[in-house]
Amino acid sequence: MKKAVMVSVILLLCSVSRAQEIAPAQASGPAQPATPGPETRMRTLEQQVHTLADEVALLREELKALRDAKSIDTVPENRVLLASAHVEPATVGGSSVAATPEAAPQVPQTQVSGSAQPQTFGGATGNAKLLNPDISLIGDFIGTAGHNNVAPAPSMELHESEVGFQAIIDPYSRADAFISFGETGVSVEEAYLTFTSLPAGLLMKVGKMRADFGKVNTIHNHALPWIDRPLATNNLVGGEDGIDDAGISLSHFIAAPKGWFMEGTAQVYRGDSDDLFRAYRRQDLGTVGHLRAYRDLSESTNLDLGASYARGNSAGLATAGKPSAFFTNLYGADATLRWKPLRRAVYKNFLLRTELFWSARDQLSPLSIFQTQHAFGMYSSAEYRINRRWTVGGRFDRSGHATAANLTDTGFSGILTYWPSEFSQIRGQYRFGHLAVANPGDFSNANEFLFQFLFVMGAHGAHPF
Amino acid sequence: MQGCSLTTRLTAIFAALAFSTSLFGPPPARAASKIQIMTATTDLASLAQEVGGDKVEVESIARGYQDPHFVDAKPSFLLKLKHADLLIVVGLELEIGWLPPLINQSTNPKIQVGAPGYLDASRFARILEIPTGQVTRAEGDVHPLGNPHYWLDPENGLRIAKGIADKLSEMRPGDATYFAQRFTDFEQRLKQADQRWLAEMKPYEGRKIVTYHRSWPNFAEHFHLNVVGYVEPRPGIPPSPQHTVELIQQMKRDNVKVIVVEPYFDLKTPNAVARETGGKVLVLPPSVGGEKEITDYFKLFDYDISKLKQAFDATH
Numbered sequence: 170m171k172k173a174v175m176v177s178v179i180l181l182l183c184s185v186s187r188a189q190e191i192a193p194a195q196a197s198g199p200a201q202p203a204t205p206g207p208e209t210r211m212r213t214l215e216q217q218v219h220t221l222a223d224e225v226a227l228l229r230e231e232l233k234a235l236r237d238a239k240s241i242d243t244v245p246e247n248r249v250l251l252a253s254a255h256v257e258p259a260t261v262g263g264s265s266v267a268a269t270p271e272a273a274p275q276v277p278q279t280q281v282s283g284s285a286q287p288q289t290f291g292g293a294t295g296n297a298k299l300l301n302p303d304i305s306l307i308g309d310f311i312g313t314a315g316h317n318n319v320a321p322a323p324s325m326e327l328h329e330s331e332v333g334f335q336a337i338i339d340p341y342s343r344a345d346a347f348i349s350f351g352e353t354g355v356s357v358e359e360a361y362l363t364f365t366s367l368p369a370g371l372l373m374k375v376g377k378m379r380a381d382f383g384k385v386n387t388i389h390n391h392a393l394p395w396i397d398r399p400l401a402t403n404n405l406v407g408g409e410d411g412i413d414d415a416g417i418s419l420s421h422f423i424a425a426p427k428g429w430f431m432e433g434t435a436q437v438y439r440g441d442s443d444d445l446f447r448a449y450r451r452q453d454l455g456t457v458g459h460l461r462a463y464r465d466l467s468e469s470t471n472l473d474l475g476a477s478y479a480r481g482n483s484a485g486l487a488t489a490g491k492p493s494a495f496f497t498n499l500y501g502a503d504a505t506l507r508w509k510p511l512r513r514a515v516y517k518n519f520l521l522r523t524e525l526f527w528s529a530r531d532q533l534s535p536l537s538i539f540q541t542q543h544a545f546g547m548y549s550s551a552e553y554r555i556n557r558r559w560t561v562g563g564r565f566d567r568s569g570h571a572t573a574a575n576l577t578d579t580g581f582s583g584i585l586t587y588w589p590s591e592f593s594q595i596r597g598q599y600r601f602g603h604l605a606v607a608n609p610g611d612f613s614n615a616n617e618f619l620f621q622f623l624f625v626m627g628a629h630g631a632h633p634f
Numbered sequence: 635m636q637g638c639s640l641t642t643r644l645t646a647i648f649a650a651l652a653f654s655t656s657l658f659g660p661p662p663a664r665a666a667s668k669i670q671i672m673t674a675t676t677d678l679a680s681l682a683q684e685v686g687g688d689k690v691e692v693e694s695i696a697r698g699y700q701d702p703h704f705v706d707a708k709p710s711f712l713l714k715l716k717h718a719d720l721l722i723v724v725g726l727e728l729e730i731g732w733l734p735p736l737i738n739q740s741t742n743p744k745i746q747v748g749a750p751g752y753l754d755a756s757r758f759a760r761i762l763e764i765p766t767g768q769v770t771r772a773e774g775d776v777h778p779l780g781n782p783h784y785w786l787d788p789e790n791g792l793r794i795a796k797g798i799a800d801k802l803s804e805m806r807p808g809d810a811t812y813f814a815q816r817f818t819d820f821e822q823r824l825k826q827a828d829q830r831w832l833a834e835m836k837p838y839e840g841r842k843i844v845t846y847h848r849s850w851p852n853f854a855e856h857f858h859l860n861v862v863g864y865v866e867p868r869p870g871i872p873p874s875p876q877h878t879v880e881l882i883q884q885m886k887r888d889n890v891k892v893i894v895v896e897p898y899f900d901l902k903t904p905n906a907v908a909r910e911t912g913g914k915v916l917v918l919p920p921s922v923g924g925e926k927e928i929t930d931y932f933k934l935f936d937y938d939i940s941k942l943k944q945a946f947d948a949t950h
Contacts, residue, residue, distance in 0.1 A: 290793065291757035292726045292764065292779035337747060343738060366743035370716065422716065422741065430709040463709040468697075471708060511700040512898050557872045557900070590871055592771055629775075632731040634707045 302336035303628035307391045310622040317615035319604040320403075326352050329390055335628070341366045344376075347389065358389065358413065372420045380412035380442075381420075381434045381459040382477045383501040383524050385548075392633045394520070394552050394562055394586075396598045396619045400578045401546030401568035405528045406499065407445035412479055414438035414446070414455060423460075430463040438481070445499075445571075446481030449492045455481030469510045477501035483530050485572075495531035495539075497571070516557050523549040528571050544569030552584070560586040566602075576605035580615075594623040669805060672718040672745070674729050675702055676922040677785045678755055678794070680931040682722060684820045685799040689809055695736070698923025701898040702782075703775075703870070707732045715740035718751065719805065722798065725756035728782035750805070756782065758797035759790040762851045774868025786920060787852035788828045791931055795820055823932070831935050832857070838946050844885060845894040846904060849920045853938070862888055865895070865904055873903040885911045891949035892942070894918045897925075916945045 309329045313322040330350040337343045346360035361376025379387050385402055390409070398409055406412065416438030425431035440448035440455035448454070462474045479499040486492040502525045509518035526546045534540045546568030554560045562584040570576040580602040587595045602615035671692045673679040679694040686692065693714060696705045702724065715721065715736055723729055737746060744751035761780035769778045784790050799817040803810035835857040843854070846865040854861045863884050867877035884890070891913040893904045904915045918938050919925055928937050 290760055292761045292782075340746070340748060341743075363738060365738055365741070365746050366749075367741070370741045372739060372741050422713065430713055432709070461709070465708065465710050471710075473709075507706075509706065511697055513900075514701055514704045514706075514898065516900055590771070591775055629727065629730045631707065631735045632704065634732075634735075 302334045305333040305335075305625060305627035305630060307331045307333070307626075308622075308624045309391050311396060312620045313617055314619075315615070315617035317602065317604075317617050318613045319602070319606060319615060322617075322619075323352075328352070331358065331389065331391065333628070333630070338362065356410075358410075361418075370421055374418040375416075377413065377415045378418065380414065380416075380436055380438065380457045380479065381418065382406065382412050382457050382479050382499065383459075383475060383503045383526070384505065384522065385524060386411040388633070391623055391625075394550065394560075395564060395582060395584055396596055396621045397582075397600065399524075399546075399548035399550075399564065399568075400566040400580050400602070401524070401526050401548050404568040404578065405526045405544060405546045405571050406501075407443040410443050412438075412442045412445065412455075412457065414440070414442050416455070425462070428464055430461075432461045434459040434461075440481045442481065442484075444484050445497060446479075447484035447486070447492070449482055449486075449488060453482045453493055455479065470506070470508045473503075473505040473507070475501070475503040477503070483532055486532065490533070495533075497528065497530040499529075500527040501525065516554065518554045519552070521549075521551045523547065526568075528569075530571050532572060542572060542574045544571050544574040558588050560584075560588075562586070570605065575609045578605055579603040592625045594621075596621040596623070669720060669802065670718050671720045671722065672715055673722040674724050674733060675785075677791075677931060677934070678722045678724065678798075680922045680934075681785075681791060681795045682798050684931065685795050685813055685816045686802055687812065687816050689806065689812060690802070694923075695733075696921075698919060698921040698928065699897045699925075701896070702728055702921070703731065705729070705732045707735045709739075711736055712740055715745060716742050718742060718745050720751045720753060720801065721745035722753045722755055724782050724785070725754040726761065726779040726782035726784075727777055753798070753801050755794045755797060756780075756784065758793040759784040760787070760793070760852075762855065763848070774866070775870030777869075781848060781851050783849040783920060784852050786850060787856040788824055788831070788935065789856065790852060792821060792824055795824075827932055827935065831939050834939055834943060835859075838943070841892070841946060842888055842890045843892045843894055844881065844890055844907075846896055846899045849896055850894060853920075857939075862890055865893065865899075865907065878903055878907060882907055882910045885913060892916055892945045894942075896920055912949075914945050914949050916941060918942070 307330070308327065309331070310325070311322070311328040312325045314324070328351065332348045332350070334346045334348075335344070342362050342364045344360070344362045347358045348360075349356050349358040357377055359376070359378045361374045361378045364371075364373040364375075367373055379389075381387060383406070385393070385399060386406055402408065402411060416436055418434060418436040420432055420434040423431040423433050434457075436457040436459075438446075438455040438457065440446050440453045442455065446455045456479070458478045460476045463471065465471045477500070479501075481497060482493055483495040483497045486495055503523070505520065505522045507518070507520050524547060528542070528544045528546070530542045530544070532540060532542060548564055548566045548568075550562065550564040552560055552562035564582045564584070566578070566580040566582075568578050570578075580600065582598050582600045584596065584598045589595070598619040598621075600615070600617045600619060602617075604613050604615055605611065606613050668688075669686065669690045671679075671682050671686065671690050673682060673692060673694045675696050676694040676698040679692045682690060682692045695711050695714075696702050718740075721737070723733060737752075742751075743749060746752060756779075761784055763777075764780035765773075765776060765778060769776055785794065795817060799813045802813045806813075839858040840860055842860045842862045843850075844863040844865065845861055848864060848866075848869055850859075850861060853859070863881050865873050865878075865881065867874050885907070891911070893908055893913055893915050895901060895904050895915055895917050897917050897919050901915060901917070907913070908915045918941055919928060919934070922928055922931060922934050924934070925937060928934050
């Protein structure tokens, strides 16, 4: 009964005439309310849908009319600032205002400020990401062919997919996070907060970050001018991830002779970086210091010099002894010469870079005697952009082993890079390695061809410098 | 030796930093405390100089003959940004590849994004080519917020100048009348000049041109030119053989004779297109400083319009 009444009420609301026909029929047969119910309900729903569709069509028309009217209104208003060719100056701001000569000069001003039609100036806001961070993903596919008995790489791998989130946090800071999905798992490559508005010209970063040790240690895989990292990085400076740790960084510009830019950076880390540093106790902190000097030699040529120092407890020691007494000291020097003519910046440039590394690592000799291994490593790299799409490069490598300084690897690479656009990159690299194995004097030669496909989606990142 | 070294090292490093800070000290008081303005491009520098007069010191990061999309974030700019009171940017993601790192590392709280010393000139200007619907990079390096080459319309120049004048008055209320006066003076001169420019361009109304990059929509709209094609197949994508062939056919069909190229692009493809079509390549600077004699915003239009007129006359 109740159901029947409800249905009839709906029907009444929807269509009086039809309801009048059906409602009595329902009311007269309360014993069987289920059978006519669904059918009539369908019919009423259908009607409802029809009326709603009509209403939507009506509203759309109204909206369109409004929009048209608005665009007609705004176009002439924007066009009358200066141009006598568009509209006579007298008609600029309506006759009432323009009639009084005193008020006339103010008319263009109010229009200039855009207060009358603020939404007609400026760029798109509809497309603007509101409070979302800049999100990007960089895919890095690497293939390897040839032979290498010392450090063989898989034939093909999606080496890394790096997701970046970057945003301004508040008026005092911004944050950058790069999460790397690799073949073996997920890691936070970097995630740090930068305080941009500190007093006394200080720049502070807090979080996990690539340490400011030399140049190559600060560069993400996808921004390298090669597919791999130099032998010296792998042997002495923590491998692919390098010195990458949780810590605090402070930088400051340093007074410099005229024409020079100098910056000092001091960083304190927990002291855990791959097979390089290890914090055995909480107080086993790692430290990094970096000094940078930069000079524009001309408008198109510049010189970038750096000196770096890093210290932490040696990794890879037995925890039973007194590992906190074993340190690794790293010293680095880097020099970069860049040439990029401003008028042809996208077609031609040249970069020459050399980095030197010295490692002094405390460890136990095979006879369990305290010893310090002094190893030296370096690389020298050049790249030349031939035209908008092609770059050629080469690199020479030489590096001792951190744990056995009498073992020295040597290598060189030739690199060819093609850019279909700014957002994808195809690269090939021939790599020769004369790699030391086990005993001094024993070497294994590696001949490899590497190829790489890189793609960038999402936010447009900063160009590397 | 190892036990005490950590604290010693830390102390030494921070002491060194502190020492350098004291050496650097507070910035020396500037002569007559002029407002230090840094701009992303030379056009904004010229407009800021017009309204700021001798109460400001203006410098641009990019040069006029440089592609404003591809400027290097050189550390030498950091020293200048560090002492800036006001940073004026083009916005609309034109400088996205190089300005954000410079701002972040400048250690200057005044010019951080959203701070009072950060001024995005695009919000005063009339912006064209704002994409509607889906925006993907299949269209090349599109600017999702609209075309950032908006300063090439004198009306926008006036709007930007007004915005800068308002900002300067806000920063130095004592000099507000000075800036207002400078603006009124600039407005009058620009209006006169614009009438002259429009008159000069009047005979060429509706002329069709081809440009290398999409740098000229505001200029074309103001001076009633018709940009019918681009040497780049898509923004930021270098010319392709197929697109070049299509462009040549289109230029022959529509009888287009003038190819406008920005000074930072390669002339090989435009020259080839000109040879095929009997047209003329015209290197036209879109910014102040693009040529030595273009020393301010007025001379930019003087130069470009006279060059365009010559090109139109020579090809007809």
